[in-house]
Amino acid sequence: MSFARQMLGATQRRAFSASARQASKVTVLGAAGGIGQPLSLLLKLNPRVSKLALYDIRLAPGVAADIGHINTKSEVKGYDATQSALHEALEGAEIVVIPAGVPRKPGMTRDDLFNTNASIVRDLAKATADAAPNAKVLIISNPVNSTVPITAEVFKSKGVYDPKKLFGVTTLDVVRASRFISELKGTDPSDEKITVVGGHSGATIVPLLSQSGYSLEGEKLDSYVHRVQFGGDEVVQAKGGAGSATLSMAMAGARFTESLLKASQGEKNVIEPTFVESHLYKDQGVTYFASNVELGPNGVEKIHPVGKLTAHEQGLLDACLKDLKGNIEKGVKFVKENP
Numbered sequence: 001m002s003f004a005r006q007m008l009g010a011t012q013r014r015a016f017s018a019s020a021r022q023a024s025k026v027t028v029l030g031a032a033g034g035i036g037q038p039l040s041l042l043l044k045l046n047p048r049v050s051k052l053a054l055y056d057i058r059l060a061p062g063v064a065a066d067i068g069h070i071n072t073k074s075e076v077k078g079y080d081a082t083q084s085a086l087h088e089a090l091e092g093a094e095i096v097v098i099p100a101g102v103p104r105k106p107g108m109t110r111d112d113l114f115n116t117n118a119s120i121v122r123d124l125a126k127a128t129a130d131a132a133p134n135a136k137v138l139i140i141s142n143p144v145n146s147t148v149p150i151t152a153e154v155f156k157s158k159g160v161y162d163p164k165k166l167f168g169v170t171t172l173d174v175v176r177a178s179r180f181i182s183e184l185k186g187t188d189p190s191d192e193k194i195t196v197v198g199g200h201s202g203a204t205i206v207p208l209l210s211q212s213g214y215s216l217e218g219e220k221l222d223s224y225v226h227r228v229q230f231g232g233d234e235v236v237q238a239k240g241g242a243g244s245a246t247l248s249m250a251m252a253g254a255r256f257t258e259s260l261l262k263a264s265q266g267e268k269n270v271i272e273p274t275f276v277e278s279h280l281y282k283d284q285g286v287t288y289f290a291s292n293v294e295l296g297p298n299g300v301e302k303i304h305p306v307g308k309l310t311a312h313e314q315g316l317l318d319a320c321l322k323d324l325k326g327n328i329e330k331g332v333k334f335v336k337e338n339p
């Protein structure tokens with residue numbers, strides 16, 4: 001058995017034969033970055049991916065040459081930083097993952113990245129709307145609470161917006177929430193499924209511990225919630241100016257991509273938390289919201305409500321909605337003023 005196959009679990013090995021029946025091209029925009037490289041590596045190891053297109057404004061052909069030597073079946077191609085190469089990288093993509101953009105340095109909020117990343121995401125969204133209008137688009141670039149609405153507005157302006165196919169990747173919040181509770185409780189983190197709703201920054205990240213049967217109190221609860229909400233800052237501080245989470249994010253992005261591929265390849269009951277256009281708090285002017293979402297062949301199948309909350313969780317949710325509304329409006333306004 002090949003090394004790559006040995007590294008996969010039994011379920012994934014079975015998917016090798018499924019992959020022979022399905023052709024799924026995945027394009028990564030920002031593929032040479034801190035997230036882009038390990039994410040592309042993990043996608044190369046995924047037998048559900050048949051073609052991997054790697055685009056960046058620097059180094060993508062080199063990353064593709066390197067990853068392309070791995071002995072799994074998928075074809076890997078790297079693209080130069082030209083509009084025609086970008087178009088070619090996107091054409092025929094079932095999934096487009098976008099981690100392009102600058103990361104935080106200590107002392108910055110995700111919103112501080114807006115000025116740089118808004119236009120990067122807008123321009124990549126334009127190219128995606130033109131070359132791959134039917135693709136499922138996964139936004140990793142921060143601030144996710146604003147870059148997702150930016151992408152939606154671009155797709156709307158080109159008449160190709162499908163709310164079922166646009167996702168802000170909030171998987172890392174759920175991964176952290178599971179890991180951090182397991183550290184407190186001595187459980188296996190891979191068995192933990194903590195619901196996290198809202199958005200992807202500070203107070204907009206709302207972990208709902210009570211739904212998993214946990215009832216932390218007082219300072220323990222506050223410090224758990226704070227760690228989930230500000231887990232990103234822990235990494236930014238520890239990297240001391242050299243960037244933010246890349247490896248855990250690559251894992252989270254690969255997990256979300258895998259879930260979308262499973263759903264499009266016919267698997268049922270695939271549920272992931274993700275930031276999507278949502279009816280849940282629309283009456284309060286919050287048009288995008290992360291909650292558990294059932295995925296299907298066309299993307300969003302069903303948006304799950306947040307469920308029963310404790311009074312403490314309701315307080316967190318109220319604070320989240322207030323911030324989120326502003327973040328979303330900022331993204332929408334940006335595209336209106338800078339089409």
Ligand SMILES: NC(=O)c1ccc[n+]([C@@H]2O[C@H](COP(=O)([O-])OP(=O)(O)OC[C@H]3O[C@@H](n4cnc5c(N)ncnc54)[C@H](O)[C@@H]3O)[C@@H](O)[C@H]2O)c1
Pocket residue numbers: 029030031032033034035036055056057058099100101102103104113117120124139140141142143144169170171172173200243244245246249
């Ligand atoms: N959603 C999340 O949970 C999450 C987690 C971690 C990081 N992030 C965000 O992801 C983004 C990327 O982080 P990183 O650590 O990989 O940064 P990085 O600087 O290491 O990599 C970013 C890459 O994007 C490329 N790029 C810039 N402009 C581009 C363009 N116009 N087209 C194509 N590629 C372009 C750069 O050349 C670089 O290779 C940041 O905005 C960061 O805040 C999000």
Ligand SMILES: O=C(O)C[C@H](O)C(=O)O
Pocket residue numbers: 103104110142172231232233235236244245
């Ligand atoms: O914290 C960051 O800036 C990166 C990312 O959003 C994270 O949650 O790690």
